[in-house]
Amino acid sequence: MGQANVRKIIHIDMDAFYASVEQRDDPGLRGRPVAVGHAAKRGVVAAASYEARTFGVRSAMPSAIALRQCPDLVFVPPRFEVYRAVSEQIRRIFADYTPLIEPLSLDEAYLDVSENLRGIPTASATAKAIRAQIFAETGLTASAGISYNKFLAKLASDHRKPNGQFVITPEMGPAFIAELPVAKFHGVGPVTAEKMKTLGINTGADLRDKSLAFLQQHFGKSGAWYFAIARGDDDRRVMPNRPRKSSGSETTFSEDLTSPADIEAGIIAMADDVWAWCEKHQMFGQTVTVKIKYADFRQATRSRTLRVPVCTHQELKEVSVALVRSVYPVAMGIRLVGVTVSSFGKKMAEEQLDLELPKVSTA
Template sequence: MAQTPEQDRKIIHIDMDAFYASVEQRDDPALRGLPVAVGGGGPRGVVAAASYEARVFGVRSAMPGGKARRLCPELIFVRPRFEAYRAVSQQIRAIFERFTDIIQPLSLDEAYLDVTRNKPGVASATYVAQEIRRMIREETGLTASAGVSCNKLIAKLASDQNKPDGLCVVRPDEAEAFMAAMPVSRIHGVGPVTARRMAALGIHSGADLKEWPLPALQRHFGKAAAFYFGAARGLDERPVRDRESRKSISVEDTFASDIGAEGLLLAELEKIAARLWGRVTASRALGRTVTLKIKLGDFRILTRSRSLPAPPGDAEDLFAIGADLLRAQLPLPVGARLLGLGLSNLIDPEREEPDETPQLSLAFG
């Protein structure tokens, strides 16, 4: 089947609003209307997600807990409940599947949908997005924002335009103007380092970027130049892939104080292995290489891996392998401030072949 021309595609990007924090506020009415952060509030804790009441104070995901408390002294920290978030994510996925099977999840709280040819046979992608948002609200009690356009790049940017609980539609003939006004720092695929390099070259907006011919961009940005060149013109040919794969899946935890005792380290590793297995099962992939990460109190990082003839079968297998890797490093020269466990050399159980697709980052609400 020939690929649908980009201008004829109908792509929706759904992004849940402050997902983890919103689930906590939904499930605990005492938290509603208050500044809430999901994560660790200690000196080494990190904010996984912040409610919109907390964001008013500048609290953001990935921010150290200590800094978040200084910005918002009334901030309420809640420990993450990943099983609850996964359950809601599965509800949302089921709603998506009423409209299309071409779904590319980026994390528990966001996904691309190709609704060019959708199950209800609805011609309007805007109507589909409105229905999905309505169903999410009615069935989960949560809100979602949506971007609708002809490609993934613009749909994702559009979903952020009217947050929270917003909808933004960018039609094909509006794509170039939409990108012209977009700060390059907001373009998905332009990281902070690249944005600074662009700023040094006088490139601050999509309109500035469009002024640069492709050879000049290639001299400064190499292989990524073609994407930037197209982005400035509102072009993005990437398809929505219904089985977006990862190269690795990992979980790590930073401790409130350094840990050196074997028993305590193993207890923490067992919890990490359980969380990792939850992510492995959610991704519907298996892996043959287990990697242990240890960040010491002096910030040195140790990593040890073991490749297996067959993937681990459950969380206990993961823990056993991780424990062997950990014991081989004991006693540690100084206490550990962080432990992590990862699974790589992934295979899709339906394809049973190693996956070489670059890993997607996990986004928080």
């Protein structure tokens, strides 16, 4: 990867981030199967340590199932303020090497180190230095993928987990992709992978054999993307300071909600949480989306895009409640509700929108 015209992209992925922070801060948890989350009836695993993963425990798994698979599992309540603080610490380390940082979440980011601030000649050596500094300053390990584009760097970071790194050079790229099952491609979910399987596409080589027209016929706009990545092509640049597109909050209840009063109370609580974020960051959106999940795990969403951004807390609550009322009467209990604001714009304090919605009591 020494060619002057080849970009040097690193994908850094912290190892079992939330769980590792908990094991770092509580020595009694080290070496034990740990799940960040709650063991309650409706609890969900937010993150699992590698010791827990050997039992098949994974993030987003219901806590009851996780405990059946690993009876010795230790649940630790999440401390998101701590995880955010550690994430900021890690991003400051990234900034010692390059200004081109694209965070994907609290625990992973892309870095373009083609011209790094330390003058380190290779991306592999740069990744090694970053991982060593992260460990020295936080006591946490990170894995890294290094390649000439984002797609391959992301794939590479999974190849030596935990606490390792892997390089995919331009010469290696085509063969690496050809041998990889499409189900392991970043961006190819279980539904798409199953559809590809029915079309005889099981590996990257199978995908590369399909024409652009064939892929567009079966996958629409995504067809061009699949055609490109099958050949190792990804021109996306590392985009620092990506604008936030939405802010949302959701919660799962210990008991199913059936009465409109309880459902609307849950929606209002989520709207309160979202408004606190919007007000703190002075970001206000025009689109409000309400999400519900029924007892049988079916989901429904309702959205409304307004003429101007939502400017007041009361307005957000009224729109959110009006949206959830559109699903009444509910056929079964509701286990989860959520509210999201998107389509951010500037606050327009003087211009209030006449929603023509019934006023909602939030007392």
